[in-house]
Amino acid sequence: MxxxxxxxxxxxxxxxxxxxxxxxxxxxxxxxxxxxxxAARAGVxxxxxxxxxxxxxxxxxxxxxxxxxxxxxxxxxTRAAVQAAGVTPEAIARLLRASLADARAIExxxxxxxxxxxxxxxxxxxxxxxxxxxxFLAPVHGQxxxxxxxxxxxxxxxxxxxxxxxxxxxxxxxxLTGILAPVPAASVPSAH
Amino acid sequence: MxxxxxxxxxxxxxxxxxxxxxxxxxxxxxxxxxxxxxAARAGVxxxxxxxxxxxxxxxxxxxxxxxxxxxxxxxxxTRAAVQAAGVTPEAIARLLRASLADARAIExxxxxxxxxxxxxxxxxxxxxxxxxxxxFLAPVHGQxxxxxxxxxxxxxxxxxxxxxxxxxxxxxxxxLTGILAPVPAASVPSAH
Amino acid sequence: MxxxxxxxxxxxxxxxxxxxxxxxxxxxxxxxxxxxxxAARAGVxxxxxxxxxxxxxxxxxxxxxxxxxxxxxxxxxTRAAVQAAGVTPEAIARLLRASLADARAIExxxxxxxxxxxxxxxxxxxxxxxxxxxxFLAPVHGQxxxxxxxxxxxxxxxxxxxxxxxxxxxxxxxxLTGILAPVPAASVPSAH
Amino acid sequence: MxxxxxxxxxxxxxxxxxxxxxxxxxxxxxxxxxxxxxAARAGVxxxxxxxxxxxxxxxxxxxxxxxxxxxxxxxxxTRAAVQAAGVTPEAIARLLRASLADARAIExxxxxxxxxxxxxxxxxxxxxxxxxxxxFLAPVHGQxxxxxxxxxxxxxxxxxxxxxxxxxxxxxxxxLTGILAPVPAASVPSAH
DNA sequence: TATGAATGAGTCTTCATTCAT
DNA sequence: GATGAATGAAGACTCATTCAT
Numbered sequence: 001m002x003x004x005x006x007x008x009x010x011x012x013x014x015x016x017x018x019x020x021x022x023x024x025x026x027x028x029x030x031x032x033x034x035x036x037x038x039a040a041r042a043g044v045x046x047x048x049x050x051x052x053x054x055x056x057x058x059x060x061x062x063x064x065x066x067x068x069x070x071x072x073x074x075x076x077x078t079r080a081a082v083q084a085a086g087v088t089p090e091a092i093a094r095l096l097r098a099s100l101a102d103a104r105a106i107e108x109x110x111x112x113x114x115x116x117x118x119x120x121x122x123x124x125x126x127x128x129x130x131x132x133x134x135x136f137l138a139p140v141h142g143q144x145x146x147x148x149x150x151x152x153x154x155x156x157x158x159x160x161x162x163x164x165x166x167x168x169x170x171x172x173x174x175x176l177t178g179i180l181a182p183v184p185a186a187s188v189p190s191a192h
Numbered sequence: 193m194x195x196x197x198x199x200x201x202x203x204x205x206x207x208x209x210x211x212x213x214x215x216x217x218x219x220x221x222x223x224x225x226x227x228x229x230x231a232a233r234a235g236v237x238x239x240x241x242x243x244x245x246x247x248x249x250x251x252x253x254x255x256x257x258x259x260x261x262x263x264x265x266x267x268x269x270t271r272a273a274v275q276a277a278g279v280t281p282e283a284i285a286r287l288l289r290a291s292l293a294d295a296r297a298i299e300x301x302x303x304x305x306x307x308x309x310x311x312x313x314x315x316x317x318x319x320x321x322x323x324x325x326x327x328f329l330a331p332v333h334g335q336x337x338x339x340x341x342x343x344x345x346x347x348x349x350x351x352x353x354x355x356x357x358x359x360x361x362x363x364x365x366x367x368l369t370g371i372l373a374p375v376p377a378a379s380v381p382s383a384h
Numbered sequence: 385m386x387x388x389x390x391x392x393x394x395x396x397x398x399x400x401x402x403x404x405x406x407x408x409x410x411x412x413x414x415x416x417x418x419x420x421x422x423a424a425r426a427g428v429x430x431x432x433x434x435x436x437x438x439x440x441x442x443x444x445x446x447x448x449x450x451x452x453x454x455x456x457x458x459x460x461x462t463r464a465a466v467q468a469a470g471v472t473p474e475a476i477a478r479l480l481r482a483s484l485a486d487a488r489a490i491e492x493x494x495x496x497x498x499x500x501x502x503x504x505x506x507x508x509x510x511x512x513x514x515x516x517x518x519x520f521l522a523p524v525h526g527q528x529x530x531x532x533x534x535x536x537x538x539x540x541x542x543x544x545x546x547x548x549x550x551x552x553x554x555x556x557x558x559x560l561t562g563i564l565a566p567v568p569a570a571s572v573p574s575a576h
Numbered sequence: 577m578x579x580x581x582x583x584x585x586x587x588x589x590x591x592x593x594x595x596x597x598x599x600x601x602x603x604x605x606x607x608x609x610x611x612x613x614x615a616a617r618a619g620v621x622x623x624x625x626x627x628x629x630x631x632x633x634x635x636x637x638x639x640x641x642x643x644x645x646x647x648x649x650x651x652x653x654t655r656a657a658v659q660a661a662g663v664t665p666e667a668i669a670r671l672l673r674a675s676l677a678d679a680r681a682i683e684x685x686x687x688x689x690x691x692x693x694x695x696x697x698x699x700x701x702x703x704x705x706x707x708x709x710x711x712f713l714a715p716v717h718g719q720x721x722x723x724x725x726x727x728x729x730x731x732x733x734x735x736x737x738x739x740x741x742x743x744x745x746x747x748x749x750x751x752l753t754g755i756l757a758p759v760p761a762a763s764v765p766s767a768h
Numbered sequence: 769t770a771t772g773a774a775t776g777a778g779t780c781t782t783c784a785t786t787c788a789t
Numbered sequence: 790g791a792t793g794a795a796t797g798a799a800g801a802c803t804c805a806t807t808c809a810t
């Protein structure tokens with residue numbers, strides 16, 4: 001009888017709102033979200049957004065955590081794939097290149113990192129998954145090279161945000177090879 | 193008692209406002225600046241910010257251009273230093289590491305790149321100086337390696353934003369060496 | 385003491401705001417209304433005016449439509465009265481004279497016509513009721529004379545705005561008689 | 577030597593400003609003029625508009641007086657022409673019709689009358705020239721008919737503002753003939 | 769005297785948050 | 790508990806007016 005107006009699933013509604021907020025953060029930035037936009041995107045009444053979250057900040061935080069979860073999932077998948085294929089520059093480059101083509105994932109990462117710059121709590125989250133990348137490269141290539149590779153991967157993400165064309169797989173592979181593998185001093189051209 | 197503010201130096205005042213806006217962009221992000229914050233920071237009345245800039249967008253744009261100028265100056269200086277020292281991974285790593293310690297410069301770059309994500313005009317500016325980095329590495333190391341190195345440098349900047357400790361100079365040098373130097377086909381180091 | 389205003393009747397509140405805006409348009413002109421004036425007149429907080437109308441233009445439009453409705457009602461009543469009394473100059477003059485004494489109605493018409501000068505949509509509305517006047521005179525007196533009479537009636541409205549004393553009923557009747565009646569070619573009255 | 581920047585003719589500059597304000601009043605309405613718009617239109621620096629007029633109201637008033645002068649001149653010319661041609665409905669209708677085609681004159685009159693509605697001083701001015709029309713018709717047609725004719729003429733002006741097509745000369749002439757000339761009672765059609 | 773910079777009041781509008789229903 | 794009306798605090802922007810130069 002009272003169907004239609006009252007969805008009887010608070011959990012689901014809460015998730016819908018968080019999801020909508022997360023999408024908006026990726027699309028328009030963390031500064032630009034409002035109760036109204038979130039409600040409209042989620043297709044829920046305005047009151048719901050304040051019913052489930054005491055303040056807009058709370059909503060924002062939960063949405064960011066949602067995005068971090070998403071990224072970690074993505075990282076996990078990539079890790080599994082890399083480990084299946086062998087933790088070699090070739091495999092990483094191939095999967096990374098595919099990853100960079102996933103605009104959604106790239107934008108998500110960019111959005112979270114951007115938010116992290118001004119928010120210590122988000123910064124902790126961002127660090128965590130960055131550490132994860134290091135964590136699965138380090139056993140094979142050592143801590144230092146793993147960290148350098150993670151930095152390079154971060155750079156790729158930002159490069160993809162600003163430039164229309166991502167780097168070629170070939171270029172990525174060569175760079176990763178260089179970063180992860182020691183190079184004989186002699187083969188570096190000296191600057192005359 | 194003598195507080196009837198009434199200076200009379202348009203050039204200087206305009207600069208003060210632009211400067212204040214630029215600082216705020218670095219500190220709180222491009223989305224967060226308001227006339228009020230800029231006026232307060234610059235120590236001028238609210239009306240001055242609209243007297244000199246028709247819209248907040250205009251003010252934002254000019255402040256961003258100011259930041260870009262600053263970065264380009266910084267890039268130019270680093271380039272000159274690198275060219276003086278030889279365009280080698282060692283020299284670059286040393287100067288880069290020093291650069292990363294200049295928190296102000298790093299934050300400036302980060303702020304502009306962040307702004308670039310949602311603003312095509314800023315994106316063009318950001319690309320320009322990224323191209324500059326490539327431009328002075330390419331003659332020595334080739335286009336592809338130069339681009340990979342630029343990406344790695346971008347990554348360093350972002351790493352510095354999120355992590356408290358920047359990478360060691362040693363790690364940076366090794367990575368740059370690997371990126372810029374040709375590597376034997378087998379990723380296993382040859383005994384030589 | 386009991387002044388924590390918090391009623392809860394959207395329909396009524398919307399009407400109050402529209403009504404207040406309409407009154408102000410009549411009193412101070414369409415250009416002079418502001419959210420603040422409307423809110424003060426309606427006795428509602430500033431926020432209510434924007435809660436119910438997305439823009440001031442929307443509020444203006446609705447208020448003007450309200451005034452147009454009012455005028456059309458007035459026109460309709462007068463038409464009914466004239467048709468009951470016979471569509472003769474005498475009857476029209478008598479009812480018109482009474483109408484001119486209704487300062488409120490006159491001012492309303494003047495306000496809408498003034499607004500119409502710079503607003504095409506309002507112009508359409510204004511034209512519509514002007515056509516109505518023509519429409520009920522034309523069947524009896526012909527299109528041309530009906531239009532001339534409508535113009536004369538418009539003139540009366542404006543005359544009433546600027547002059548303290550409206551025209552005498554006698555003068556109005558004679559003029560309407562002249563406008564609506566065929567006149568011998570020579571403008572000298574024939575002895576008959 | 578000091579030419580170019582300093583026009584040495586205060587009277588002329590004052591007139592330029594008044595003229596610009598008058599034009600703007602006709603174009604955008606009396607409510608919409610600002611110092612800045614007037615200065616831009618007159619091609620004088622902003623400061624001039626406050627140098628020559630203590631307040632914006634003063635400037636407005638003088639501009640309105642200028643418009644009234646303009647209208648009176650126009651009325652005078654028409655009067656002279658009518659008196660030369662004979663103060664007959666035919667002559668008046670012909671000259672009036674020509675007058676209605678002068679959009680500039682019509683808009684000027686409309687602007688002043690509109691301003692007059694809310695401003696007692698302007699109302700006096702507006703009345704004066706309306707009286708002038710009566711004044712030159714009355715000696716020939718009597719006070720009452722002259723007033724009725726003036727009212728009809730006012731109506732024509734407003735009709736022209738709202739409708740795209742002004743009344744035909746023929747219709748105007750017939751109406752004026754009827755207003756100015758007595759009509760035998762018998763020739764009025766009785767209502768049914 | 770002529771100019772335009774300086775300033776704050778006031779405008780429209782958006783929105784987080786509260787709370788009646 | 791769910792909804793959306795209520796409200797005021799900002800925010801961007803415009804401008805009359807003042808006054809340094």
